[in-house]
Every structure is written in C-alpha cells, then in structure tokens.
Amino acid sequence: GAVVSQHPSWVICKSGTSVKIECRSLDFQATTMFWYRQFPKQSLMLMATSNEGSKATYEQGVEKDKFLINHASLTLSTLTVTSAHPEDSSFYICSARGRTGKQNTIYFGEGSWLTVV
Amino acid sequence: DAKTTQPPSMDCAEGRAANLPCNHSTISGNEYVYWYRQIHSQGPQYIIHGLKNNETNEMASLIITEDRKSSTLILPHATLRDTAVYYCIGGGSNYKLTFGKGTLLTVNP
Numbered sequence: 077g078a079v080v081s082q083h084p085s086w087v088i089c090k091s092g093t094s095v096k097i098e099c100r101s102l103d104f105q106a107t108t109m110f111w112y113r114q115f116p117k118q119s120l121m122l123m124a125t126s127n128e129g130s131k132a133t134y135e136q137g138v139e140k141d142k143f144l145i146n147h148a149s150l151t152l153s154t155l156t157v158t159s160a161h162p163e164d165s166s167f168y169i170c171s172a173r174g175r176t177g178k179q180n181t182i183y184f185g186e187g188s189w190l191t192v193v
Numbered sequence: 194d195a196k197t198t199q200p201p202s203m204d205c206a207e208g209r210a211a212n213l214p215c216n217h218s219t220i221s222g223n224e225y226v227y228w229y230r231q232i233h234s235q236g237p238q239y240i241i242h243g244l245k246n247n248e249t250n251e252m253a254s255l256i257i258t259e260d261r262k263s264s265t266l267i268l269p270h271a272t273l274r275d276t277a278v279y280y281c282i283g284g285g286s287n288y289k290l291t292f293g294k295g296t297l298l299t300v301n302p
Binding site: 108 | 229231235237238280289290292293294
C-alpha cells in the first residue's frame with residue numbers, strides 16, 4: 077500500500093526554539109496533506125489542511141503563526157512548531173490523500189513525538 | 194463529516210472473528226466509511242473503506258447496511274497483534290477525517 081513517511085520520529089527541543097517535522101508521500105503524489113496532533117490518551121485532532129499550491133487551512137483554535145505549514149511539493153509537507161513550549165509536547169501525525177489511483181484513500185505517517193523541555 | 198458512534202471497548206478471543214460495529218446515521222450520500230486502527234504510539238493504519246457495497250481486502254471485510262446508517266468491520270481471524278483502537282470515520286468530499294474515540298479491541302489468548 078501507499079506509504080507516508082515522517083521525519084524525525086522523535087525530537088527533543090528546548091523551550092523557545094523551533095522544530096520542523098517533515099511528511100513525505102513515498103510512492104504517490106499527494107494533492108492534499110493533513111496535520112494532526114494527539115495528546116496522551118486522547119484521539120487525533122486535526123490541526124490543518126495543506127493543499128498543493130495554496131496556503132494551509134487551519135482548524136479553529138490552531139494558531140497559524142505558531143504552526144507553520146508548507147506544502148512544498150506534491151510529495152512533501154512540513155510542519156514547523158515555532159517558539160515551542162512544553163505544552164506543545166505531543167504526537168504529531170500527518171496524512172496524505174493520493175492523487176491518482178488512490179484518490180479517495182488517505183494514508184497516515186508513523187507520527188513524530190515532540191518533547192519540549 | 195458524519196458523526197460516528199462506536200462502543201468504547203470490545204474483547205475477542207484469539208483466532209475468532211472480531212466484529213466491530215459503527216453507527217453513522219447522519220452520513221451523507223457521498224461520504225465514504227473509513228476504518229483505521231491505531232496501535233499504541235504509532236500513526237493510524239488504514240484498514241478499509243467503502244461507500245455502498247461491502248468490501249473485502251487482505252486485512253478485513255466491511256459490511257455496510259443498505260440504508261448506510263451503520264457498518265461492521267470484520268477481522269476474520271483475530272490475532273494478538275490486532276489489539277488496537279479502531280476508528281470508524283465518515284469521510285466527506287474534502288477528505289478531512291474527524292477522529293472520535295474509537296473502539297479499543299483487546300484480543301485475548
């Protein structure tokens with residue numbers, strides 16, 4: 077099946093610094109990518125939708141200036157957590173919708189653990 | 194997106210079929226029913242999806258009622274590795290998937 081890969085799998089950063097998480101679709105072109113975060117013992121919460129060639133659309137309550145999303149190409153989206161604080165520590169997960177042959181199937185990455193100290 | 198309702202937890206004996214129900218009475222005509230599962234500390238794994246017809250793949254079968262108000266995911270021969278949280282999601286045309294709390298399936302030896 078289609079593969080979506082995230083990097084890094086886990087990262088520790090100091091409070092006040094920024095950290096970038098990459099999401100790549102490895103064997104298909106992704107017209108749309110989604111970013112989620114998940115706190116312990118909770119379900120996934122959608123943060124934003126990233127469409128090829130346009131700005132990301134953020135869900136209500138998600139600060140777009142804090143969580144910068146860039147859909148750089150049909151196979152790459154990045155999430156940058158700016159000025160990270162301990163409360164931003166979470167499991168960040170991306171998903172991607174395939175462009176051809178898998179147009180209505182969405183695959184998720186392995187997730188990235190962020191710990192802010 | 195359609196709201197879905199799932200039991201919070203279920204148990205199944207290893208080797209038996211696991212039948213996970215989902216109610217989605219508000220699903221619209223063009224929304225697919227997606228099933229994913231999440232094993233602790235991993236990203237959700239795609240299982241299967243369908244619109245109207247029943248679907249089967251190497252992982253599972255999806256039975257959708259004729260009125261599309263509910264569906265059942267069937268794992269034909271559950272193994273210990275199938276222990277996970279299973280999510281049933283109604284996916285709209287924008288493909289934004291809204292996750293509920295899912296069903297924690299525990300497969301017992």
